[in-house]
Amino acid sequence: MMRRLGRENIPSGVLIGAGAPEDAGIVHLGLGNFHRAHAAVYTALALAHQEGPWGIHGFANRSRAVVDAMRAQDGMYSVLELSEHGRKAGVVDVHRGLDVLSQNPEAFIASVAHPGARILTLTVSEVGYCRSSRTGTLDVDLPDVAHDVADPHHPRSTVGLIARGLAVRAAQGEPFTVLSCDNLSSNGAATRTVLTEFLGRSGASDDVLSYVREKVSFPNSMVDRIVPATVPSTIADVRDLLGLVDDAPVPAEEFSMWVLEDDFAAGRPSWEQAGAILSDEVEAYELVKLRLLNGSHSLIAYLGALCGEETIAGAWGRGFIREAVDVAVHADYLPSIGLPRGFDVAGYLARLSHRWSNAPLGHKTQQVGTDGSVKLLQRVPEPALLALAEGRVPHLLALTIAAWICCVAPPAGFAPGPFADAMREPARERLAEITEGKTSPRENARAILAGGFFPDELVRFPEFTTRIEELVDTIVRHGAPAAASDAVAASMPTPQTTEAKP
Numbered sequence: 001m002m003r004r005l006g007r008e009n010i011p012s013g014v015l016i017g018a019g020a021p022e023d024a025g026i027v028h029l030g031l032g033n034f035h036r037a038h039a040a041v042y043t044a045l046a047l048a049h050q051e052g053p054w055g056i057h058g059f060a061n062r063s064r065a066v067v068d069a070m071r072a073q074d075g076m077y078s079v080l081e082l083s084e085h086g087r088k089a090g091v092v093d094v095h096r097g098l099d100v101l102s103q104n105p106e107a108f109i110a111s112v113a114h115p116g117a118r119i120l121t122l123t124v125s126e127v128g129y130c131r132s133s134r135t136g137t138l139d140v141d142l143p144d145v146a147h148d149v150a151d152p153h154h155p156r157s158t159v160g161l162i163a164r165g166l167a168v169r170a171a172q173g174e175p176f177t178v179l180s181c182d183n184l185s186s187n188g189a190a191t192r193t194v195l196t197e198f199l200g201r202s203g204a205s206d207d208v209l210s211y212v213r214e215k216v217s218f219p220n221s222m223v224d225r226i227v228p229a230t231v232p233s234t235i236a237d238v239r240d241l242l243g244l245v246d247d248a249p250v251p252a253e254e255f256s257m258w259v260l261e262d263d264f265a266a267g268r269p270s271w272e273q274a275g276a277i278l279s280d281e282v283e284a285y286e287l288v289k290l291r292l293l294n295g296s297h298s299l300i301a302y303l304g305a306l307c308g309e310e311t312i313a314g315a316w317g318r319g320f321i322r323e324a325v326d327v328a329v330h331a332d333y334l335p336s337i338g339l340p341r342g343f344d345v346a347g348y349l350a351r352l353s354h355r356w357s358n359a360p361l362g363h364k365t366q367q368v369g370t371d372g373s374v375k376l377l378q379r380v381p382e383p384a385l386l387a388l389a390e391g392r393v394p395h396l397l398a399l400t401i402a403a404w405i406c407c408v409a410p411p412a413g414f415a416p417g418p419f420a421d422a423m424r425e426p427a428r429e430r431l432a433e434i435t436e437g438k439t440s441p442r443e444n445a446r447a448i449l450a451g452g453f454f455p456d457e458l459v460r461f462p463e464f465t466t467r468i469e470e471l472v473d474t475i476v477r478h479g480a481p482a483a484a485s486d487a488v489a490a491s492m493p494t495p496q497t498t499e500a501k502p
Contacts, residue, residue, distance in 0.1 A: 002245050003243075003244055004247075005076055005242070005245065005246040006072075006074045006076065007074040010076065011243065014078075014089065014242060015044075015093060016079065016090040016091060017041070017043075017092075018048040019093040019094065020047055020054055020095075021051070021052075021053060021054075021096075022055060023054075023096075023116060024053075024056060024096045024097050024111070024117065025054050025055065025267075026054055026117070026118070026119045027056075027057050027112055027120045028121045028122075029059050029061070029120065029121070029158070029162075030060075030061060030125075031058040033227045033230060033251075033252075034123050034225070035181065037079050037250045037252040038123075038258065039121055039123075040056060040095070041079060041092060041256070041274075042256075042271050042274045042276055043094050043269050044092050044094050044274075045274030045275070046269035046270045046274040047094070049274070050273065054094070054269045055094060055095070056094050056095045056096060056097075056121075057095075057096060057099070057111050058097065059098075059099050059100065059101045059108050060099070061102065062101070063100070064100050067100055070095060070248050073247070074093075075095040076091055076092065076093045076095075077091070077248040077249060077250065078238045078242065078246045078249045079091075079092060079251075079252055080241075080252070081252055081254050082251055082358070082360040082361045082362070083254050083361070085254075089237070089241040089242055091242075097111070105155070105156075105161055108165065109161065109164050110168075112166065112168075113165050113169040113172075117176070118176065118264075118266035118267055118268075119177045119178075119264065119266070120177070121180075121181055122178070122180050122182060122191070124182060125374075126371065126374040127426060128158040129158070129191065129194055130142055130145050130157050130158060131190070136193070137197055138159065138194045138197040138201070142157065145157050145159065145160065148198070150202075159195060159198050162178065163198050163199050163204070166178075166195070166208070166211070166212055166216060167204060167208045169211075170207060175265035175266040176217075176265060176266055177218075177263075178191055178216060178218050179218075179219055179221060179264075180218075181223045183223070183289070183294055183378060185283070185286055185290060185378055186220055186283055186286065187220055188219045188220035188263075189220060191218050195212065217263045218263075219260060219282075220260075220283060220286070221259065221260050221261065221282060222257070222258070222282055222286045222289050223258055224255070224256070224258070224289050225252055225257070226253045226255070226355060226358075226363055227251070227253075228362055228367060229251075229364070230250060230251060231362070233362075234249045234250075234251045235247065235249055237249075251361065252361075253355060255351065255355055258275070258276040259276070259278075259279050259281075259286075260277070261279070279340070287338075288337060288339065288340070290379055291333040291336065291383060292329055292334075292337075292349070292352065293352060294375070294378070295333055295379040295397075295400070296325045297356075298372065298379060298404070299328055299399065299400045300312055300315050300321055300325060300365070301365040301368035302365075302369055302400065302403035302404050303318075303320075303321050303399075303403050303480050303484060304318070304365040305365040305366065305407055305419040305420040306406060306407060306416055307417075307481070309419070310366075311364055312365060312368060313356065313358055313362075313363070314365075316353070316357055320481045320484045321484065322353075324487065327395075328396035328397070329349065332384070332387060332395075332397050335383075335386070366419050366420075366423050369404075369407060369408075369420070370425070371424060371426060372425060373426060376400065377455075379400075380400060380401060381458045384397045385457060385458055388461045388463070393464060394464070395467060395490045395491045398464060398467040399471050401468050402483065403483075405444070405445055405448055406472060406475045407423055408420065408425040409432065410444075411435075411444040411445075412438065430451070434447050434448060435447050442470075444472065445468055446465070446469055449468060470486075471483045
C-alpha cells in the first residue's frame with residue numbers, strides 16, 4: 001500500500017523553500033487552492049532565506065475536505081506545476097493550524113486577537129468583502145451583514161468576523177496587518193473601507209476605532225497565478241512523481257507574481273527574497289492585471305463556454321476569440337491604464353498568450369466564468385466609462401457583458417451549453433426573477449441592465465446598453481463568433497476618405 005504524504009515520509013529534495021516554525025504569525029482566511037499555491041509558497045521560499053515566526057494558521061470557509069486532508073498529512077501538501085515542459089511536484093510545509101471558520105468562528109477571532117499573530121491574509125474572493133456593487137461600500141442589505149451590525153459579538157459575515165477579531169485585539173493594542181490577496185482594485189484600501197464602516201455601524205468604541213485607524217495597516221497588493229481546481233489526475237500525477245498519496249494537492253502554472261505595498265505594521269516574511277515585488281505602484285500593477293489578464297480571461301471564458309470549449313486553452317485556440325481579446329486589450333483596456341514605470345506591455349501580453357495556451361493546466365472556462373456578477377464589476381465599468389466619456393463605444397466590453405448574460409441568464413429558448421450551465425453565479429436566482437416573462441433576447445438584456453447589477457452612471461449611456469442588447473441578440477440568433485466579429489468590426493477606425501480635386 002502506498003504511503004501517505006507526511007513529515008516522516010517526505011522525499012529528499014522536494015520541499016519548497018523551508019518549513020515554518022510552530023509560531024503562527026500569519027492567520028489566513030480562505031484555505032483554497034490559490035492561497036496554497038501563492039502566498040503559502042512565497043512564505044515557504046522566504047523562510048529559506050530568513051527565519052521568522054511565520055507559520056500560518058489557515059481557516060477554510062466552510063468545507064472540511066482540505067482541512068481534514070492536510071491534518072492527516074501533518075499540514076503538508078504538494079503543488080503540481082503543469083506546463084508544456086512537463087510536470088513537477090514540490091511540497092509546502094508552512095501551515096501550523098487548520099480550522100473551518102463556519103464550524104469554529106471563535107477560533108478565528110481568537111487567532112486574530114492573539115498577540116503572536118502579526119498578519120491576517122485573505123483569499124475570500126470578491127464576494128467575501130460584502131461590498132455593494134453600486135457603491136463599493138459595505139452592503140448592509142446582505143442578511144449576514146445586517147445580523148452582524150445588530151449583534152457584532154456573534155458575527156457570521158467575513159467582515160463581521162474580522163472586525164470582531166480586531167475589536168478583541170484592540171484591548172492589548174499590538175499592531176497588526178490585514179493583507180487582501182484578492183482581485184479587487186486597491187484591495188487594501190477597499191478592505192479598510194468596509195471594515196471601518198462596519199465598526200462604525202455596529203457601535204464599536206472609540207478605542208477600537210482609534211486602534212484600527214492608528215495601529216492596523218491595510219497594504220494594497222496584486223496577486224497573479226493561474227490555479228485550477230484539483231481533479232483526480234492531479235492526485236494521480238503527484239502519486240507518480242513523489243511516490244506518495246496526497247489528498248490535498250494543488251495544480252498550478254509555473255508563472256507566479258506578487259506585488260506588495262511595503263506597509264506592514266508588525267513585520268512580515270522576507271517575501272521579496274522569494275520573488276515578490278515591493279512597489280509604490282501597486283495600483284498600476286493591479287489595473288494591468290485586473291484588465292489585461294482578468295478582463296480578457298472573462299471574455300475568453302464566456303465566449304469559449306458558449307462555443308462548447310471546456311478549457312481556457314481550447315477557447316484560446318479559437319481564432320475569433322484571440323482576435324476579440326486583442327482588440328479588447330488595445331481598444332478598450334490599455335487606454336484606461338497608467339502603466340507602471342518601465343513596464344514591458346508587449347512582453348506581458350506575449351506571456352499572457354503563452355499562459356492561456358497551457359493545455360496541460362486544464363484550466364476550465366467554468367472556473368474562470370464563476371462569480372461573474374461580482375468579478376465583472378472590477379473589470380468592466382471603469383474602462384467602459386472612460387471610453388464613453390471620450391465619445392467611444394467600448395464594443396468588446398459590451399461583448400463581455402453580453403456573453404456573460406448569455407451564459408448565466410440565457411434568454412428564453414437559448415441553451416448556452418453545459419460549461420456555461422456549470423458556472424457558479426451567486427446572482428442566478430435574482431437574474432432569473434428579473435428576466436421572467438421576457439420573450440426576446442433584447443428584452444432579457446434590457447431587464448438585467450436595469451436591474452442594478454452595474455453602476456448607474458454606466459447604464460445611463462444608451463449607446464452602451466443598446467450595444468449590449470444588440471450583441472446578446474446576435475449571440476442568440478447567430479452565435480458567439482458572429483457577435484465577436486461584429487464587435488471587432490465596430491471597433492476598427494473608420495477609414496478617412498479624401499475628396500477628389502477637380
